[in-house]
Amino acid sequence: MTPCIHPVRLPFVLPLSAEKSVHRFVYAYVIVGKQTCIVDTGPAGCEQGLVEMLAALGRSPAEVAWVVNTHEHPDHVGGNSFFQEQGRPQFACHARAARWIENLDAQYRERPLYGFDKLAGKAVRVSRLLQDGDEIDLGNGIRLRVIYTPGHSPGSVSLFCTGEDALITADAIQPVGGLPLYSDLPALRQSLGRLLAFPGIKTLYCAHSDRAFAGDEIPAIIQSGLDYLDRVDAAVKEAVKYGATGPEEITREALLRLGMTPPPVMPITIQSILSHLQ
Numbered sequence: 001m002t003p004c005i006h007p008v009r010l011p012f013v014l015p016l017s018a019e020k021s022v023h024r025f026v027y028a029y030v031i032v033g034k035q036t037c038i039v040d041t042g043p044a045g046c047e048q049g050l051v052e053m054l055a056a057l058g059r060s061p062a063e064v065a066w067v068v069n070t071h072e073h074p075d076h077v078g079g080n081s082f083f084q085e086q087g088r089p090q091f092a093c094h095a096r097a098a099r100w101i102e103n104l105d106a107q108y109r110e111r112p113l114y115g116f117d118k119l120a121g122k123a124v125r126v127s128r129l130l131q132d133g134d135e136i137d138l139g140n141g142i143r144l145r146v147i148y149t150p151g152h153s154p155g156s157v158s159l160f161c162t163g164e165d166a167l168i169t170a171d172a173i174q175p176v177g178g179l180p181l182y183s184d185l186p187a188l189r190q191s192l193g194r195l196l197a198f199p200g201i202k203t204l205y206c207a208h209s210d211r212a213f214a215g216d217e218i219p220a221i222i223q224s225g226l227d228y229l230d231r232v233d234a235a236v237k238e239a240v241k242y243g244a245t246g247p248e249e250i251t252r253e254a255l256l257r258l259g260m261t262p263p264p265v266m267p268i269t270i271q272s273i274l275s276h277l278q
């Protein structure tokens with residue numbers, strides 16, 4: 001089977017405050033069928049990595065027919081406007097992600113993140129709203145099947161690529177020991193359960209992991225994401241038992257119990273921790 005998915009590592013600096021920033025990376029994907037598709041565009045200003053991969057595959061940014069966003073977060077949509085300026089791609093995302101992708105100001109207001117503007121870039125119009133079960137046909141037998149996997153965000157999807165029997169989960173699987181990042185815990189558990197039962201996955205790609213997973217690793221890595229949610233849950237319950245009250249204090253105490261020092265208490269982690277108490 002010829003590989004059709006080409007992962008691209010996009011390193012970036014995530015500012016946490018005026019004084020502090022951390023180096024992070026995110027993966028985006030060039031998928032080549034008869035048409036060329038980009039899955040996620042990384043943070044704004046990181047487009048060069050994708051342009052280089054396109055060039056290595058003999059394609060140009062102007063030829064990109066589809067830009068699919070796995071979800072609405074800024075480190076996955078920041079390069080959208082770059083590709084809009086280069087050509088005429090169709091922008092596709094889940095129906096529930098479209099509002100935050102088209103209205104970045106609203107996303108920032110409703111999910112504040114330090115340095116958001118720098119990551120998110122300029123908004124684009126979404127031209128195709130995806131639902132669970134939809135397929136994007138790239139030609140040459142390559143289709144992207146949409147699996148709606150909310151929880152990390154309301155509009156998160158995973159994409160199953162028929163050409164390689166590969167699953168792109170973006171941020172759906174919480175990396176063990178990483179920042180808890182989700183808006184809806186029961187939905188995330190359900191989504192991971194669904195991925196666990198999804199048949200025929202040969203390769204698994206996660207946006208913040210430096211390698212793809214194969215074979216028995218696949219159910220193990222999805223299960224590890226579920227197990228980590230249980231660990232966070234236990235930490236939240238301990239924090240409350242200890243006497244922590246109020247969103248910030250509960251978050252601080254829970255993150256401390258997960259070994260995070262200093263605990264990164266900010267709106268995006270507070271939201272995740274509070275979802276354990278609903």
Ligand SMILES: [Zn+2]
Nearest residue numbers: 071073152171
């Ligand atoms: Zn995300």
